[in-house]
Amino acid sequence: MKLLSRVTADVKHSPSAHSTLDVLWVLYDRVLRITPETVDDPGRDRFFLSKGHGPAAYYAVLAAKGFFPEEWLDDMGGWDSPLGHHPDRVLVPGVEVGTGSLGHGLGIAVGAALGLRAQGYLDTRTFVLLGDAELDEGSNHEAIAYAAAIRLPITAIVIDNQSSTHGWPGGIPARFPNWGVSVVNGRDRDEIERSLRVVENRPRLVVAAL
Amino acid sequence: MRETFIATTTAILEEDPRTALVLADISADSFAAAQRRHPDRVLNVGIREQLMAGVGGGLALTGMRPFLHSYAPFLIDRTYEQIKLDFAHQDVGAVLVSIGASYDAAAEGYTHQSPGDVALLDTLDGWTVHVPGHRDEVAPILRAAARHDDRVYVRLSTQENSHAHLDGGTLRVLRHGGPLVVAVGPMLDPVLEATRDLDVTVAYTHTPRPLDTAGLRAALNGDEIVVVEPYAEGTSAHLVSAALSGLPHRSLHLGVGRAEVRRYGSRHDHARAHGLDPAGLHRSIEAFLN
Numbered sequence: 001m002k003l004l005s006r007v008t009a010d011v012k013h014s015p016s017a018h019s020t021l022d023v024l025w026v027l028y029d030r031v032l033r034i035t036p037e038t039v040d041d042p043g044r045d046r047f048f049l050s051k052g053h054g055p056a057a058y059y060a061v062l063a064a065k066g067f068f069p070e071e072w073l074d075d076m077g078g079w080d081s082p083l084g085h086h087p088d089r090v091l092v093p094g095v096e097v098g099t100g101s102l103g104h105g106l107g108i109a110v111g112a113a114l115g116l117r118a119q120g121y122l123d124t125r126t127f128v129l130l131g132d133a134e135l136d137e138g139s140n141h142e143a144i145a146y147a148a149a150i151r152l153p154i155t156a157i158v159i160d161n162q163s164s165t166h167g168w169p170g171g172i173p174a175r176f177p178n179w180g181v182s183v184v185n186g187r188d189r190d191e192i193e194r195s196l197r198v199v200e201n202r203p204r205l206v207v208a209a210l
Numbered sequence: 211m212r213e214t215f216i217a218t219t220t221a222i223l224e225e226d227p228r229t230a231l232v233l234a235d236i237s238a239d240s241f242a243a244a245q246r247r248h249p250d251r252v253l254n255v256g257i258r259e260q261l262m263a264g265v266g267g268g269l270a271l272t273g274m275r276p277f278l279h280s281y282a283p284f285l286i287d288r289t290y291e292q293i294k295l296d297f298a299h300q301d302v303g304a305v306l307v308s309i310g311a312s313y314d315a316a317a318e319g320y321t322h323q324s325p326g327d328v329a330l331l332d333t334l335d336g337w338t339v340h341v342p343g344h345r346d347e348v349a350p351i352l353r354a355a356a357r358h359d360d361r362v363y364v365r366l367s368t369q370e371n372s373h374a375h376l377d378g379g380t381l382r383v384l385r386h387g388g389p390l391v392v393a394v395g396p397m398l399d400p401v402l403e404a405t406r407d408l409d410v411t412v413a414y415t416h417t418p419r420p421l422d423t424a425g426l427r428a429a430l431n432g433d434e435i436v437v438v439e440p441y442a443e444g445t446s447a448h449l450v451s452a453a454l455s456g457l458p459h460r461s462l463h464l465g466v467g468r469a470e471v472r473r474y475g476s477r478h479d480h481a482r483a484h485g486l487d488p489a490g491l492h493r494s495i496e497a498f499l500n
Binding site: 089096101103107111113114116138142 | 265273
């Protein structure tokens, strides 16, 4: 991913940026039914980057897949750049949600999945990516409990690089009761792909451990 | 007004497959029949207001028109950041419908009151705010809001006026006289009673956002203006000031005081405590004009 190194402005969040790279590549290269031509197709798969900080890898993957020109990567955070240190869906083609403040993406993903189901897009899948420290935000737990209660088939991916200040005793899956769970090596693309392809009649958690 | 909201929203859900209703337990029993008919579009997330707002944003991102509903303090105060980021920042909208208003829930205490809701929304861009003064004003407001994708807040209250003014979307002059007194929503009847023996112009609106600034300038008679709002006092002061900039004027803004009234009782008691009953309004307005 030499494109990632073009994203020069993201010094502050570089560990979090690189932690997501393999999962994002597998999503856009192998799993999501979305292309630059179908960014407005109402039935496209949805991917919500809830962990909006450290978006360098996200931008690099979107550029590699042709959602916007690679030249955009050279001026991240600049006045004339659509690419900020947190992504904005209004400015960046392919970005489904503007995030940065933690704990918003999962609730929005639940709403989007419900909206897609209500409109008959039964084959459309909804994915959301969070960080393990982001789980500290209580709003996530409102969404975790509700999605389980209504058996909503969304897939939440938690990048676990042990960045939560107080940790999650008992492990992250214990925070997702009644979700289907896979814990995978966050660098093993084949393993990530296999876990993301599983569809159940309930929400799924994929912990990408680093 | 709450019953009108329930009946109208139930009908809207029946007629328009694009609409959805997101609840956080409040009023869930009243929408049970609608939920049985439209289980995919009537969603009760439980006592989870942050999620209610996030779900609303997600629904809107897929092209649906979400209605959200709870007590004002839970719908607006508690979810302020979700309202800020899950709607306007995503460039989507919703219809937020509150009950409880400033102190309808007087006996419940301050936890169930939201005098600051409109002021909070004023920090954000693009929210239309409706404060109906009569139950018959509610249905047209909700039906209009269902037909577009903008951000709309509808603030329902127990207090209401004796007559509906369906044309209250802009400022309507109801009594011609001297200095202008603007009454928002359910403050109209108390204002009319308070100013019965005063030579004033009385104008009414149930839509304070966007404020009808052209109507305000047209209705101004002289250089004095009084604004009476059923939420935090001074909420509209910045807009009135902007509307009248360049015109020498004196203004008085009446509404719910910032200090918590740490008493229970009824909404009538709280109106009196905040000087928003006819006697209190009369005292304030007369002192200002003389």
